[in-house]
Structure formats: structure tokens, C-alpha cells
Amino acid sequence: MRPAHGPRRPTAIVVGAGSTGSATAHDLVLRGFDVTVVERGEIASGTTGRNHGLLHSGARYAVKDPEAATECIVERDTLARIAPEVLELNGGLFVALDDAGAAYREPFLDACRTAGIGVRELTAAEALELEPALNPELRCAVEVPDGVFDPLHLCLAFLATATHNGARIRPYHEVEELVMRGATVEGAVVRDRCTGERLRLEADVVVNATGPWAGRIAGMAGLDVPVSPTPGVMVSVTGRLVDRVINRLEPPSDGDIVLPQRRTVVIGTSSWQVEDPDLIDIPADHVELMFRRGRELVPAIDRANERGVFAVARPLIGRPGDAGRELSRTFECFDHARDGVEGFVTISGGKTTTARAMAEKTSDVVCAKVGITAACRTSEVPLASYRAYRHA
Numbered sequence: 001m002r003p004a005h006g007p008r009r010p011t012a013i014v015v016g017a018g019s020t021g022s023a024t025a026h027d028l029v030l031r032g033f034d035v036t037v038v039e040r041g042e043i044a045s046g047t048t049g050r051n052h053g054l055l056h057s058g059a060r061y062a063v064k065d066p067e068a069a070t071e072c073i074v075e076r077d078t079l080a081r082i083a084p085e086v087l088e089l090n091g092g093l094f095v096a097l098d099d100a101g102a103a104y105r106e107p108f109l110d111a112c113r114t115a116g117i118g119v120r121e122l123t124a125a126e127a128l129e130l131e132p133a134l135n136p137e138l139r140c141a142v143e144v145p146d147g148v149f150d151p152l153h154l155c156l157a158f159l160a161t162a163t164h165n166g167a168r169i170r171p172y173h174e175v176e177e178l179v180m181r182g183a184t185v186e187g188a189v190v191r192d193r194c195t196g197e198r199l200r201l202e203a204d205v206v207v208n209a210t211g212p213w214a215g216r217i218a219g220m221a222g223l224d225v226p227v228s229p230t231p232g233v234m235v236s237v238t239g240r241l242v243d244r245v246i247n248r249l250e251p252p253s254d255g256d257i258v259l260p261q262r263r264t265v266v267i268g269t270s271s272w273q274v275e276d277p278d279l280i281d282i283p284a285d286h287v288e289l290m291f292r293r294g295r296e297l298v299p300a301i302d303r304a305n306e307r308g309v310f311a312v313a314r315p316l317i318g319r320p321g322d323a324g325r326e327l328s329r330t331f332e333c334f335d336h337a338r339d340g341v342e343g344f345v346t347i348s349g350g351k352t353t354t355a356r357a358m359a360e361k362t363s364d365v366v367c368a369k370v371g372i373t374a375a376c377r378t379s380e381v382p383l384a385s386y387r388a389y390r391h392a
Helices: 019-030 066-082 099-115 124-130 151-164 211-219 284-297 299-303 352-370
Strands: 011-015 034-039 092-096 120-123 140-144 147-149 168-171 173-181 184-192 198-202 205-208 227-238 245-248 257-261 264-268 306-317 331-335 344-349
Touching: 011 019, 011 184, 019 034, 019 151, 019 205, 019 344, 019 352, 034 151, 034 173, 066 099, 066 147, 066 352, 092 099, 092 124, 099 140, 120 124, 124 140, 147 151, 147 257, 151 168, 151 352, 173 198, 184 205, 205 211, 205 352, 211 227, 211 306, 211 344, 227 284, 245 284, 264 284, 284 299, 306 344, 331 352, 344 352
Parallel strands: 011 034, 011 205, 034 168, 092 245, 205 344
Antiparallel strands: 092 140, 120 140, 173 184, 184 198, 227 264, 227 306, 245 257, 257 264, 331 344
């Protein structure tokens, strides 16, 4: 810790209470920071709370994005140790429906094994024995250690642990401006959206963990970050038609996954880019595509009732115009000192499965900025129950 602080704990404001912000608050508190989290809505009310809840084994990315695949399997196993309460480790199948899918099996198996992802080859009969609702015309399948999670409960578990260790959580507090002294960010002015009260919060470091809104917060400091808001449509139908995560055995594409969430299944997802993640119109043809592609994997979807249709923007690292499916699903932490602005860090990209690793990297950067050498402990510290969460 910096000698100039004496006994004072270094302070951090984390903007955003999705999975990355929640995990970052947990990490920084364990390393000795006095942490305040501000979130303009409810916990997990942005990208995290509106994803399909896939606990990635990394298999989905093994062929085209091996870095992201390795991140996923490591973090999947870590979450299984520290947060089993919010996970369903039900496994997954990659299913070949045609000759192209069957031909993709070998490079898929090789890439998974290289990334350290456990796989098991299945015949069509073996796959149908595990999941009778699958398309009976499937050619073959591969079993992988996918799972599902409750996105809100995961965030609440991180925050329950953080608050137990002294963090303060302020939902419905929106950042209206960053407090600047010259080229240094020293805090934020936030508005309580329930009372209208404006508060000035000061900190040694402000962490921008706002996902697809990261560019908006960074712009308050005159900065630009390469985050491309990339929505995807998901459709939920009633009935737990499958017990495992069902993926198409092919490169990632639209409508290539069906996964169970409690007594429903979710079909996802499409991909396109928008300028404003708050303004997402759901294209009717994307919804139709989800149903059509979902039925090809699980024909019983044709007889299921629609439960809901939703979309949310992924915070992919890239620039407008970059092809969404070609953008990496890995993450990046930006120390804006390199842009001439001190006291400000942005974390974006990645996915909920890798939130803990994203928080670790971010916290490493924040610690270095204030001269702290405390090691990360989040891979070993069990999370409190999400039921223990109480905000200040």
C-alpha cells in the first residue's frame, strides 16, 4: 500500500453491477480496498441479467477462438468450486445433424482436447438415450462439460461476499459525470434514480465495468474504447424439453443452441451490431429463425408455447463495422494511463463465465496503480449464498 495513505485503505468505485463489476468488487475488497459499487438499475439488469445463462465449457469456441475456449474451461471449473449453489452442472451435447456437422467432429475434438476440455464421442443412439427429445435424424454427438447458471444469483453471490467484507452497493445510482482534476479521474457524480439526489463520490481509482455501455462512461473522460455493442435474440418456451445444453456441431452460428433454464428452454442466439445498447429493436425474422433452428435440434419446440422473447447487447471488443461472429469472445482491460488519463480503468469483452478472471486482471491493474501487491484470492474463496445479499 502507498506509504502516503498511512492506515487509510485505498478506495475504488466500480461502475456496473453485472457479473464483471460484481466480481471486481469482491476481488478488490479481498485485496484491501474500500469499494463502492454504483449501478443505474437493479443488480444484473444489463447484459448479465438478460443472457441465456450458459456456463461455457469453452467447447463452443475451441476451433475458432482457442484463447477464449481455454479461459472458459478454467473458469467453469473455478466457479464449480466457489459457487456451486448458483450452477447446474448438467453437461452438454454438440450434435451433428448433417454431413457437414459430422465432418466438423474431428477438428472440434482436436481443438477441445488442445484447450483441455473433456470430451466423449457418442453415437446417435447413445445421444438419444441421454436426450430422447433430440432430432432422431442426428448423425453423431460429442459430450462436453457445459452447464447453466442463474445470472442474477451469481451476481448476488459475488456481492453478498463483497458486502460481508465491507463493500457498499448502490443500485439505482447512475453516473452522470466523472470527477476530473486535470487529467486524473478522482471519482464520480451519481444520481439516485429513486430520490433524484445527486452525490459526489471520490476514489483513488474508478473501474468502468459497464459492458456495452463502457464507451458512454469512458466518453465522460474524453476517452474512446473499442467496444462494439452486439445484440442477440433469444426465445424462451415452456417445458424443460432437454436436461443438457444442446449445441449444433458446427462453427458458431445463429440459433445453434438450446439450453434448459428451470422449467423452460432457451433458444439462442442471433448477432448484429447497434450504436446504442439501450435501443434494441428485435427483428421479427430473428425470432422466426430461432424457432426454426431450435426445432431442427429439438423438434418438440414446435409444440411448445412461447414464454418470452428478449435481446441484449454483448460488449465485444471491436469497432463498428467489424463482423460480430468474427469478434473474439475474450476480454481486455484498459488502463487509461496509456491514453493520458490516470485513475480510470475499463474492463470489457468476455462473458459471465469468465467474470472472475476478468475481475482478477482488472484488480491486478488497479492494485498496481496504487502500489498494492496483494495476491488474488478469488479462485479459492467460496462465495456466500446469494440469499445473504443486502445492499446498503
